[in-house]
């Protein structure tokens with residue numbers, strides 16, 4: 001999986017992470033595309049049910065249910081492709097808690113490392129169920145007004 005995330009959507013997650021500091025922010029990520037490249041189309045902030053804990057997060061399941069129902073009813077190509085949360089020690093790799101709680105290999109995990117209230121890095125990961133560990137997922141940020149590559153001439 002490669003995640004394509006526009007700068008504006010990355011900023012939306014970083015802003016949410018900084019606003020929640022010193023608690024962890026969390027939310028859901030909507031995207032489209034099959035195969036390797038998944039394009040993020042929307043991020044949806046969700047209350048962190050464990051915000052009082054400072055190093056844990058739990059997306060409000062009601063928010064997820066509502067979002068998945070809305071996406072189904074819309075009947076489009078958008079689907080839930082992952083979720084994001086922040087770490088308040090600046091790291092963007094899955095924590096031991098993340099590893100213990102991960103169970104949905106189809107979902108991308110975007111982690112925003114915040115230190116002293118400032119975003120320092122954003123990384124994406126995905127659970128490798130066979131190995132029981134996370135693998136990195138590359139994040140690609142399209143340049144604004146980038147030229148399209150010429151079509152292949154066979």
Ligand SMILES: [Zn+2]
Pocket residue numbers: 085086087094095098111
């Ligand atoms: Zn975490």
